Each structure stands twice: as C-alpha cells, then as structure tokens.
Amino acid sequence: MSRTTPGRRSVTRALSGLALALLSVVAGGLAACGGQDPAPGPASSRSATASASPPAGQAGETKLHMIDNGGHRLAFYVTRGNGSTIVLDSGGGEYSTQWKDIASELHAATGATIITYDRSGLGKSDVVPGPWKVEGAVSDLKAGLDQLGVAKDVTLVSHSQAGEIANYFAKDHPKMLSGAVLIDANLPQFFTDQEIPRLVAATQPEVDAAKKDPEKPENRQLIATAEGFAAAHKAFHGVKWPDAVPVTVMVSEKTPFAASPEGAQRWRDAAAAFVKVAPNRTLVTAAGTSHEIPTDRPDLVLKAVEDLYASHH
Template identity: 60%
Template sequence: MARLRRFDRRAHRALAGIALLAVSAGVVTACSDEGSGHPAPSPSASASSARGAAEPELHMVENDGHRLAFHVTEGSGPTIVLDAGGGEDSSYWKDIAPQLHSDTGATVVTYDRAGLGRSEAVPGPWDVASAVSDLETGLRALGVTRDVILVSHSQAGEIATYFAGANPGLVAGSVLVDASLPPFYTDEETARVVAANQPAVDAAREDPSDPRNSQLISIAESYTAMHAAYHRASWPDTVPATVIVSEKTPFDGSPEDARRWRDAAAAFVRQGPDRTLVTARGSSHDVPEDRPALVIEEIEKMVRAEG
C-alpha cells in the first residue's frame, strides 16, 4: 500500500506537466542544503520552531457553489501565499509556512484547492480559470488587496501565470518552485505527457471515488486543450519572478525531457525583466521537501525586495 500511495502521488503530478517517465527512478530522497544561505533545519529544530509558531486560523470561503479552506497566520506587511502542486493540499507547506512567518512577520496564507484537503470538489474536467477564481475569491474574502508574494510549486505555476496576468497590481512578486511554465508545452511535449500517463489515468478510472483518482481523471479530461492554450500564455512584465528549477527535474529518468524542462525555465526567465533563475542543486522535483532552506531563502529575498 505504501508503494501504491507513492505511485498515486507522483501520477497526479504527472498530468500537471510531469510525465511518468520521471517516476520510474524510485523513492525520492532528501538532499543536503550545501550552498544555501540557510542551514537545513534538524527535525528537532523544526519541531521546536513549530511548537512556538503562531497557529493558522481556518477560513472557509464559498465560490461558485463550493467551499474552500484557507489557512491564515496573521502578520504585517506583505502577504505570502503558498500554493502546492498537483495532488497536494496545504499541509505540503507545514514546515515552511511557520518558518516564513517567524522570519518575516508577514501574513502567511496556505489553502486547499478544490477537491483537496478540506475544500469541496468541483465536478467535471479541471479548469485553471476556476482555480484562479477560487484564489481570487479567497484572497478578496480575507481582505488581501495588495503586496502578495505568490509562491507556486509544480502545477500551481499554471494558476500563478493566469492569476498574475489578471491581477498584476495585487502580486508584488512570485517565487515559482520547479513550476509548470508555458514554454515547456509544445505540441510534441504535451503529446508525450499524455501518452506516458494514459496507464495511470486508466487505473484511476477503476476507482473514481478516491479523491486523488477523481482529480487525476479531471485533469486528464482537459489536459491537451488547456496546455495548448497555456503554451501561449505570458507573465506580466511588471511582476518580478524568481524561478527555482530542480537539478533532477520531474524527469530524472529521461535526460531529454529533463533538458526540455530546464530549457523551459531558462526561456521563461529570458522572456521578461526582473526574472531570476536559481538551480536547486541535488534536488528532485520536490524542492520544498528536499531543499526547504533554499525555498525559504528565495521567498525572503522577494519579501525584502518588494516590502
């Protein structure tokens, strides 16, 4: 069962732009944080920090007939919004969020996208426009109207791209953590992802009542058309962005696809001003888990720059 859960987690990320070519390498292992400005926290230090951290407050927000869970740790100055990748809920940030609040004093917001964590599911194909609307509605309900530092991992990069494009005055800066970015989605690469993931989708259809399977199916139904459109999307020039790309990428078992992923990140950075590329040395796609100190460092740099 443990092995199956690991497979399910990765399969759900696959249709966010991560082919199953990448998941055959085995269990992800943590890497050292050598070269980062922060030392990697020990388990005991993390636990101690978490015990002393302010507790987030749950806010349930309704949008278009479904309820969404937003978890808010109040602070001052900018608002750091953490958005997890495909198949992950707000708990993905459980170690990073308290540290950011402690270090910066900023308000920190995590949330569960529709169908994940404590948020209600939305039937039908996954729609990035609906996901953007959920985030917009949630932040508006929380009274967040300016100075957002948007931190997005993996699939959440797609939400971030459209959200920043629609709300350039709201987003002060963004940290895109091994994020799904428009240059990657050529017709050829999208077709490769779809073909590689078809077995996982077929397996998910055997138990559609499982929330993770349901989400995988909904993403698959809209994947090709959505990513053809996403390939043409652009990031607003007025919003600074730091792009953290993992060294191993989601395609650790496929050198060609890994190269394309890294090239897409570099191309995105070249396409506009105020964009910085950072490589997470030694990290798998799970940069927030493998290199948390690096992610924290880059977020705090953005907070200082835009604060």
C-alpha cells in the same frame, strides 16, 4: 521506502498536476515522496471561520477560514502579520501541509501574513465535480484573497502544477502581486505542440486504470485533471507573465523527468526561456533536489522567498 517512485510521480505532476500525488497513493509512495500528513475529509461545518490553533489575538496564530466560491467551500489557513501577504500554493495533489516546514519560519522572518490553502477536492476543501480547470482554480484563489481582505502586495509562492495557476493569476491580476517564486513549476514554454502529446501518452495507462474505479477519490482527481489536458495546455502555452511582476524561478536538479535526460533538458530549457523574457526574472537551480524541493530543501525555498520579499519591502 525507496526513492524509485518520485521520478514517475513527478512526471505525472508536471503533466496533470493533481494526478501526481494521487497516483503515488495508488503506488504506495505518498508518505515517502511527499511527506504529507493524512488528508482530512471535507469540512462539514457551514461556519465561515473556524479556529485551527490558539484563540484569536495570539502572535503567530493560524486560523482556518472556510471560503465560499460559487457554492463550494475552500479551506484557507491564515497567520496574520503586517500589511503584506505571502501565499503558498501547493503542488498537484498536495494539501496546505506541504508548507508545514516553511510557513511559520516565513512568518517569523518577514512578519508578513502567511496564507496556505487546500484546492478543491483536497484537504478540507469541497469536491467540485467535472474536469479540473485552471480558471476555476484561479477563481478560487482570488475569491479567498478577496474574502480575507487581501487586495495588494502579495508574494505568490507556487510549486509544480500551481505554476499554471500562478501564470494565469498574474496575467489577470498583476497589480495584486509584488512578486512570485515559482518552484519547479509548470511554465508555458514547456507545453509545446511536441511536448503535449508525449505527456498525454505517458499518463494514459494510469488514466485508463483509474476509469475502472471512478468513484475512488484519487481516481476521480486523476480523471478530472486528464480530461481536456491537451487543449488546456495548448492554451497555457500562450500565456504571458506580466513584465512588471518580478519572479524567481527555482528548478530542481533532477527535474520531474529524472529518468529521461531529454525530458529533463526540455524542462530546464523552458525555465531558462521563461527567465530570459525580462530582466526582473531570476533562475535558481536547487542543487541536490528532486522535484519535491519544498520537502527536500525547505531552507532553499525560504531563502528564495525571503530574498525576493526583501527586494520589494
């Protein structure tokens, strides 16, 4: 399949997060653009923990833990290691499988515990009715870490829409983080009063189409993320990353706005502005990549995470 879909797909991800991959499903582009495995349905078991690989005690084993947060369950996948933890948080509409080419290699390279998870309504995690709210996503991540016994020394690796979760999580729980890698991520500096209306207008045709069949899962997700987008991102624009938490910001060469030179430049400028705030922030351009850096060039992601991890271990 041609690579004509990713530009539109990536713009929508930057806009509404969960809407991106789901719109690509409608366009028939998910397999070509994201490389994702088919999403399993919501888990039906009420057990707290289910084995996702070999029996407990084997090196490099990954286990599925079903975490309860306020009555809905979320699927967390854990490969146990030493006392430090690397959390891989997927881009909008992506599942934990986004990290299939990265997680095991990170575990082998660092010895750290590796955690991936499916956000609500995706993969094995339960659907949460109503509009998608970043505060709920932060609460889900924090509940998962709490119930898994993770309280400190976390390296957070966040792609695209997960950058919003990372910024709020860092603001609320800075002492839990030893560092972060933000991969072509949504950053507060991008969502200005001028940019937000442009983004809302760009996605409105897809939202209107989705409302004609609101029970379809991908449409439900799109509608949920579009509701209240402007107000939510006006608030996001004011979020401040804590100065004490080091961060590497990786920007794709093409950006989510490959078809718009002006939009692409605003995306790059926002990343540069974010990095300039503190001396412990590093800007990296991932040469030759689209917005899908984790699948385009997992080696670059591995290097960025390993370098940041080594700097504080």
